[in-house]
Amino acid sequence: MAQNTITTGGILRDARSRYRTAAREEAGAHGAYESETRRQGGAPRAEVTVERVTPPADVAVLLGEGPVVLRARRMYDGDRLVQLANTWIPVDVAEAAGIEQVDTGAGGIISRMREAGFDQGTEALEDIEQSPATAEVAAALGVQVGDLLLTITHQGQTAEGRVVEVTRHILGPGWTLRYGVPLD
Template sequence: MLELGQVDKASDTPAFKQIATALRAAIRSGRIAPGDKVPSETQLREHFGVARMTVRQALGELSAEGLLVAEHGRGVFVRERPVVRRVASDRFARRHREAGQAAFIAEAEGVGVPSVDEIEVGSEVASGDVRDFLSLPARSRVVARRRRYLMDGQPVELASSYVPLSIAKGTAIEKADTGPGGIYARIEEAGHALAEFSEEVAARMPSPEERRRLRLPAGTPVLTVRRIAFDINGLPVELTDTVKAAPSYVLEYRFPAN
């Protein structure tokens, strides 16, 4: 069996944590590669000289971290590393829209094959949050666009966008296919040249529905990004809430030093 060292029974660190540390180091060093099956409970119990429950606690800790995935009837495996995508601050640059690329396509370039499914588009009364962020009066309507993004067939992001109906009405924003450049290109064509974006980033555990739609192993967190687009007059013209599979992303931002 793979060399994992031994449990120091004189240590103040619980045995299950020592075993988890040894397995974690083996995974991160590549000695146990993504997709590999880890030693069985019986093998680990005999190797470390501990009770079965101790081994299960160690495996449970690593599963909660998203490093391991249990497959019924097959064993426990190191979770495959997903494609890492960089979310850079220039993904909303006008040059991408002029080249016919929406933000998701721009940031995915050179990484994999992007696609979108589960698209829902329709007009609805803005919720309180949406209304507040878009500075809309009560009972205002928005065009809501909800979709799931995939990279090489693997779900990586859920997104819900809201554009005031006064801007979106009669444009391709009301259609599933918004055309080259995406909704930001259509917003600018409607007379709202974009000036800046604000983003609020947080992390949390997914809801059961989010976990199902993103096909996330147990214990895998998500990143949430709330983005507001402003036109040159300072008017908020679009709000997007995204839920991203955290292991699939590296957030990269560039700021001026002055």
């Protein structure tokens, strides 16, 4: 597998390895973003809020009706805000995994879910689309209202097919996404 590299001053999000336990927990990192950014010489940090909410309709379809735990993150490289990420988790999963606190420890929520019996299995589903920046997103990420930004919607599910997290990542300028595709 190719080594992660810095890409023209941006951040490389490498889907080929980011969800592997060793990569998420590397050097005590609290998740994939932290370990990837450190590996590229960046200075990752996140501002996190956690609350119980009613999820958006498209998320409720995947997680089921009723309240969920929302982990809203503003993710930085140094002082530069580079990503907004909202993660919705069923309340029973969040309680069992102990992930309603801000600091979820090495490996982040995916490692805590695995330890609680909600291992996300062998693959992740991610939809990537361009979405116009709202006024709030534009102000946060330093772009113009209506600018098209990459939005990744990640679904993590157990081997039995239960969706245990939905995360919507809105990426600011300067990202490179790397994927590997089997060529059977």
